[in-house]
Amino acid sequence: MAESALHDIPSVYEPSLFGTYSKKIGMWLFLLSDSLTFGALLYAYSYGRISTANWPTPFHSASIVNATVMTAFLLTSSLTMVLAVRASVDRNAKAQTLWLLATMVCGVGFIVLHGREWSNLIAEGLTLPMFPAVPGHEAASEFVNVSKTVPQFAATFFGLTGMHMLHVTLGVIYLGVVALRRKFIPILLVLWLVAWLGTPVYSPFHYGAHVLLIAAIVISIILWLKPKVYDSSDVEVAGLYWHFVDLVWMFIFPLVYLMSAKIL
């Protein structure tokens, strides 16, 4: 159907080689390059997993349940995103905004659960040298020597999942801009303050929250330079990014969590 529809475009226009508009091709090219970033990180993790005999298996039943709920959040967000795209092509602006907001809520749920998972692991002693020490916590027995004997575990785990969490965060911001435009900037600033002031100084999220501030500044500049009403093509392109984030998690979840689970 797609190929026949391509030829329905009036003959005065030169048909696109890829049969679609340039914004979408641009996003696909970005996603292809980004898939190599995640591919390299996943390979680095897998390389360490295979080549290290005493690879830690820190994910107990509670962690697996937590990660499963996170996965359900992401999968559901992909469904709501598809429904947002559908509402946008049907020119139903209200439904489009509501489905985009539903997608953002699922994304925020994922980030909160992931943040909780990270905080628990850091409190138990699985940490990176760059993270501040958690006061009043002693490392769990299984993590006492991990940072010395298998330092690549924490490095690859936090590197891979941190990169993914950053992508989800930027995805939520992207959808917020498409759904609410300028109205999203004050919301983002409030979120930044809540994340910054609501997390303890020793948490990596205390500093990571500044990503929201940087994003608010960048968005303000973009919307000031080029204010526009986002149409169905913009929603579809944002959806491509969001589905990609979901897609990457479909590999991180089994390879990182399920393959390093310790079910007693």
Add this chain to the structure above:
Amino acid sequence: MDTTQLAIEERVAEEHRHHSKPLFFYVWAALLVMTAIEVYLTYQNLPPVKMLTILLGLSFIKAALIIGYFMHLKYEVSVMKWATICSVVGCLIIMTIFFFPDAFRILHIGVK
């Protein structure tokens, strides 16, 4: 924006209007079921190699469903499908060729 882009965008939007909405719910349900199977297998304490094979198999099926239906690649023209899939798969094959023989060699020698 030039008229060609607008014409293409409208044509793509028209295609989207023909996609069946229930299909998206079926795909979502299938993805959830496959995730549940993965978690169930984790609790069965299968041998690592068998476990990895099954998990990767399910992950590729899930990825194909997301790319095909949610990202609409199934409905794109052939050039688009081949260009995207071949470039990613090609790069991942190159990474595999370079990384994994060495990892298995280290595993065989033992970690010093």
